[in-house]
Amino acid sequence: MTTWHDVGAEADFEDGCPAAVEAGGKPVAIFRVEHELFALHDLCTHGAARLSDGFVEDGCVECPLHQGLFDLRTGAVRSAPLTEAVRSYPVRITDTGRVEVGVT
Amino acid sequence: MSGAAVTLLPSGRQFVVADGETVLDAALRAGIALPYQCRSGECGNCRSQCVAGQLEHRPGSTPTALTADDITGGARLLCCATASGTVTLECREVDGIAGIPLRRATARVTAIERAADDIAVLSLELPDGQALEYRAGQYLEVILRDRSRRSYSMATAAVTGGTRRLELHVRHRPGGTFTDHVFGKLKVREMLRIEGPFGTFCLDDRSDKPILLLATGTGFAPVQAILEEAWQQNLQRPITLYWGGRTPADLYRDADCRRWAAERPGLRYVPVLSGDAPDNWDGRRGRVQQAVLDDHPDLTGHEVYACGSSAMIDAARSTLCSERGLPTSAFFADAFIASA
Numbered sequence: 001m002t003t004w005h006d007v008g009a010e011a012d013f014e015d016g017c018p019a020a021v022e023a024g025g026k027p028v029a030i031f032r033v034e035h036e037l038f039a040l041h042d043l044c045t046h047g048a049a050r051l052s053d054g055f056v057e058d059g060c061v062e063c064p065l066h067q068g069l070f071d072l073r074t075g076a077v078r079s080a081p082l083t084e085a086v087r088s089y090p091v092r093i094t095d096t097g098r099v100e101v102g103v104t
Numbered sequence: 105m106s107g108a109a110v111t112l113l114p115s116g117r118q119f120v121v122a123d124g125e126t127v128l129d130a131a132l133r134a135g136i137a138l139p140y141q142c143r144s145g146e147c148g149n150c151r152s153q154c155v156a157g158q159l160e161h162r163p164g165s166t167p168t169a170l171t172a173d174d175i176t177g178g179a180r181l182l183c184c185a186t187a188s189g190t191v192t193l194e195c196r197e198v199d200g201i202a203g204i205p206l207r208r209a210t211a212r213v214t215a216i217e218r219a220a221d222d223i224a225v226l227s228l229e230l231p232d233g234q235a236l237e238y239r240a241g242q243y244l245e246v247i248l249r250d251r252s253r254r255s256y257s258m259a260t261a262a263v264t265g266g267t268r269r270l271e272l273h274v275r276h277r278p279g280g281t282f283t284d285h286v287f288g289k290l291k292v293r294e295m296l297r298i299e300g301p302f303g304t305f306c307l308d309d310r311s312d313k314p315i316l317l318l319a320t321g322t323g324f325a326p327v328q329a330i331l332e333e334a335w336q337q338n339l340q341r342p343i344t345l346y347w348g349g350r351t352p353a354d355l356y357r358d359a360d361c362r363r364w365a366a367e368r369p370g371l372r373y374v375p376v377l378s379g380d381a382p383d384n385w386d387g388r389r390g391r392v393q394q395a396v397l398d399d400h401p402d403l404t405g406h407e408v409y410a411c412g413s414s415a416m417i418d419a420a421r422s423t424l425c426s427e428r429g430l431p432t433s434a435f436f437a438d439a440f441i442a443s444a
Binding site: 050053054065 | 208209210212231232233234249291293294295296297
């Protein structure tokens with residue numbers, strides 16, 4: 001069952017500014033690309049780095065440690081040296097403009 | 105053919121230069137800390153003397169820091185030079201740079217201060233565990249989305265083991281992709297992609313000569329870092345800072361400089377305005393290199409570190425060396441390339 005966790009107001013999340021939040025006790029990185037928000041587990045699957053410290057480009061986040069790319073939408077690996085996908089979480093925006101992340 | 109074998113004097117170190125590669129890039133790849141700054145022929149830091157073999161500036165390069173006579177006499181700029189066969193060249197090596205790793209990282213903007221209408225002071229923070237090691241006077245490159253790069257000097261000194269807080273001074277060049285962004289949409293918390301450190305515009309640790317620092321505009325940034333590093337290390341060499349601009353607003357940290365000079369017996373500060381100075385201006389008037397010429401009849405025992413426009417650096421190098429006896433080996437420069 002998915003539990004939805006409030007992580008902030010929609011306006012808190014801006015293009016080019018990944019944010020580190022917590023949802024259901026898990027570290028989550030929130031990314032905005034134009035009108036869409038994406039949520040990934042905030043830990044690289046390769047090195048000890050937070051994806052919320054990464055650079056966002058072409059629908060991917062680049063890990064700050066070794067420049068591996070994860071797909072923002074799915075968490076899938078898009079480049080070496082990564083081999084393991086990162087967990088992706090569903091995101092929704094409520095009628096009152098709050099951002100919620102779903103954790104199962 | 106496959107590359108050249110280069111021997112460096114006086115150290116005797118050897119390295120291989122691949123076809124098409126510059127001698128400087130090959131040396132840096134081999135972990136040899138040769139002096140360099142602009143990597144485009146303007147600053148003259150990577151000047152060397154060809155002793156034997158074929159060392160030529162590659163077609164299309166612009167070694168403007170050398171005169172035709174210099175080149176006839178065997179001088180070469182290693183950032184512009186390729187080698188073939190077996191080459192012996194003379195070039196000094198820089199202390200305290202070898203072993204500092206070149207790193208790519210992302211940096212988060214933590215503050216944007218408008219120090220003047222066209223000057224922004226950016227504070228950046230690197231992620232946990234990703235401190236950047238560098239020496240004062242070195243620079244980093246911001247990597248833009250189109251893969252082009254912009255160079256900015258770190259404006260504060262690093263602490264031992266590296267620092268996570270960086271300060272950059274950015275002058276607005278309207279029409280330029282990056283600086284238009286900095287002066288338009290850039291926001292606190294945005295990420296920038298960087299690589300560094302580069303360059304060797306650093307104090308020569310083996311020297312005890314008095315130091316003259318010359319800056320124009322945001323050439324002040326590495327100079328501020330050099331001052332901080334000198335204070336961290338309790339350096340005893342006398343330092344005079346000459347900072348030139350057109351208007352008082354160009355000297356965007358003038359008040360700080362005056363305070364430091366009042367507090368620190370080893371530091372003298374000489375602000376210089378080349379444009380319209382206010383009636384109550386108590387600094388100097390004219391060009392910054394002219395102020396140095398006026399103050400120093402003899403520079404044979406000094407070291408000069410100059411950062412700013414290439415016009416200022418060219419004028420300072422030629423006049424201070426030819427008219428005041430400053431050895432060319434005691435003139436260190438960081439020339440701005442006008443990319444925006």
